[in-house]
Amino acid sequence: MKMEAFNDRNVADNGYFLVDIEDYPTDGWGKFKRVVKRSFRGELFVGLWVVMREMIRFDIHTVQYPQEKMPIGPRYRAVHEMKRLWESDTERCIGCGLCEKICISDCIRIDTKIDEDSRKEVSEYTINLGRCIFCGYCAEVCPELAITHGGEYENASDQREHFILYEDMLTPIDTMKAGKQLEFEGFGSITPHEDERVKKTPLAY
Amino acid sequence: MDTAYLIETIIKVVVILLIFSALAGIGTYFERKILAFMQRRLGPMYVGPYGLLQVAADGVKLFTKEDIVPTNVVAPIFKIAPVITAATAFMAAAAIPFFPEFTVFGYTVHPIVADVNIGILYILGMMAVGLYGPMLGGMASANKFSLLSAARTAAVFISYEVVSGLAILAPIMMVGSLSLVDFNNYQVGGISHWIVWSQPVAFILFWISAFAETGRTPFHLIANDHEIIDGFGTEYSGMRWGLFFIGEYANMFFISFVIPLIFLGGFGDGSFLGAIGLLAKVAFFFFFFLWTRAAWPDVRPDQLMWLCWKVLMPIAVINVVITGFVMMF
Numbered sequence: 001m002k003m004e005a006f007n008d009r010n011v012a013d014n015g016y017f018l019v020d021i022e023d024y025p026t027d028g029w030g031k032f033k034r035v036v037k038r039s040f041r042g043e044l045f046v047g048l049w050v051v052m053r054e055m056i057r058f059d060i061h062t063v064q065y066p067q068e069k070m071p072i073g074p075r076y077r078a079v080h081e082m083k084r085l086w087e088s089d090t091e092r093c094i095g096c097g098l099c100e101k102i103c104i105s106d107c108i109r110i111d112t113k114i115d116e117d118s119r120k121e122v123s124e125y126t127i128n129l130g131r132c133i134f135c136g137y138c139a140e141v142c143p144e145l146a147i148t149h150g151g152e153y154e155n156a157s158d159q160r161e162h163f164i165l166y167e168d169m170l171t172p173i174d175t176m177k178a179g180k181q182l183e184f185e186g187f188g189s190i191t192p193h194e195d196e197r198v199k200k201t202p203l204a205y
Numbered sequence: 206m207d208t209a210y211l212i213e214t215i216i217k218v219v220v221i222l223l224i225f226s227a228l229a230g231i232g233t234y235f236e237r238k239i240l241a242f243m244q245r246r247l248g249p250m251y252v253g254p255y256g257l258l259q260v261a262a263d264g265v266k267l268f269t270k271e272d273i274v275p276t277n278v279v280a281p282i283f284k285i286a287p288v289i290t291a292a293t294a295f296m297a298a299a300a301i302p303f304f305p306e307f308t309v310f311g312y313t314v315h316p317i318v319a320d321v322n323i324g325i326l327y328i329l330g331m332m333a334v335g336l337y338g339p340m341l342g343g344m345a346s347a348n349k350f351s352l353l354s355a356a357r358t359a360a361v362f363i364s365y366e367v368v369s370g371l372a373i374l375a376p377i378m379m380v381g382s383l384s385l386v387d388f389n390n391y392q393v394g395g396i397s398h399w400i401v402w403s404q405p406v407a408f409i410l411f412w413i414s415a416f417a418e419t420g421r422t423p424f425h426l427i428a429n430d431h432e433i434i435d436g437f438g439t440e441y442s443g444m445r446w447g448l449f450f451i452g453e454y455a456n457m458f459f460i461s462f463v464i465p466l467i468f469l470g471g472f473g474d475g476s477f478l479g480a481i482g483l484l485a486k487v488a489f490f491f492f493f494f495l496w497t498r499a500a501w502p503d504v505r506p507d508q509l510m511w512l513c514w515k516v517l518m519p520i521a522v523i524n525v526v527i528t529g530f531v532m533m534f
Contacts, residue, residue: 044500044501051243052243052496054243054245055242064247
């Protein structure tokens with residue numbers, strides 16, 4: 001597509017024309033003529049043909065959801081994940097508590113203690129997904145890229161107070177050993193293969 | 206009246222009841238599938254292969270649902286209204302010859318419950334009585350949408366009875382009989398003998414009024430979901446609502462039988478091929494009901510009345526007069 005078609009503002013030469021709309025008939029004879037014209041112009045058959053064409057073409061757009069799922073973009077903010085360090089497979093979270101502090105819906109609860117090596121250790125970490133508004137502030141404020149958002153959006157629950165625990169969010173150790181931990185690509189990252197789907201947006205008429 | 210005749214009639218009645226009750230269910234499956242395909246969807250897919258058992262699932266749901274009679278309704282009328290719709294639909298089927306007569310073990314079977322000599326009059330009358338189902342149901346319910354639907358039912362049914370009656374008058378004048386079997390025998394000579402060639406206007410008028418009398422989409426005003434919720438069916442649930450549904454779909458099938466029998470040669474000379482041909486015609490007319498539902502918008506109630514009284518009825522009268530003149534000279 002050439003951009004000239006959008007940048008050229010001289011609409012008169014570009015095939016634009018005023019649609020010829022007839023005045024509405026006021027007298028009986030004019031109304032009668034309009035009825036006859038509309039009855040025999042065959043517009044109803046155009047509608048019939050359009051739906052029949054779609055049925056024959058059989059270009060079904062249904063996604064059969066539980067069996068099929070649409071790919072989800074990396075920017076999507078669903079249930080949180082806790083990452084591990086690539087070097088040592090230990091948890092990235094240092095228990096700084098920034099996520100709890102910044103959480104605007106006050107749904108993160110973090111407790112820490114001094115462990116036997118005199119290091120700060122997370123003793124309790126829960127997120128109340130019933131309160132969470134998935135704003136993404138916790139992931140953004142995290143200095144260690146420990147808490148991120150994942151793509152798991154199927155979190156129906158039988159109660160409103162649906163908690164997720166630290167162990168549930170943490171990357172399983174065998175996934176980590178296999179090197180399968182998915183890294184968060186950062187805010188503003190684009191969906192894979194987005195280049196092929198992108199279309200130019202016209203900036204001017 | 207001998208015993209064999211009685212037994213045969215009872216068997217025919219039971220067979221028609223069973224087949225068309227089942228067909229009403231399967232008709233909903235076809236409707237959902239065809240509408241879905243025309244809208245690039247898949248329709249029911251989960252219950253059974255390609256959703257085929259969806260009908261059974263719906264049936265179980267309808268049968269086991271609680272039978273609710275709401276507080277402020279007129280209970281006796283509210284309860285009897287769905288029965289009227291379903292019963293009149295099946296009663297109309299009594300005068301329809303579904304197949305040519307055939308012989309089983311040396312016994313000739315006429316696949317028509319009662320070949321009365323006023324067949325078409327009886328069918329039209331029964332379909333007119335069917336108006337009392339939605340109308341009484343809507344008036345007995347205690348909400349304004351049902352009442353609106355009842356008013357529309359009365360208006361639409363009574364108006365289009367006029368059109369269908371006048372439209373069918375011209376073929377009746379030509380055939381000289383009211384029995385659908387006679388109609389079929391009149392057109393037995395093949396495609397060139399079909400009444401549709403000599404009465405194309407009557408054919409189209411009757412087809413249009415068939416849409417109004419079954420309440421299908423271009424004239425789907427009596428239970429228009431986006432205006433008046435479900436119209437007369439708003440307060441119904443469970444099998445009472447299901448009876449309305451069975452009545453509507455059975456009516457669609459029966460009118461799909463009547464149109465080919467009157468205008469398109471019916472089952473022809475009575476051979477096996479003719480019977481298959483009748484089924485194909487019925488399938489087309491039933492499919493057309495679904496096709497228009499996917500393609501066409503609904504008209505307004507006042508446009509419906511305008512169409513009936515100012516357009517279709519004068520055309521039908523003129524058609525009758527012209528037919529009369531042609532037959533006279």
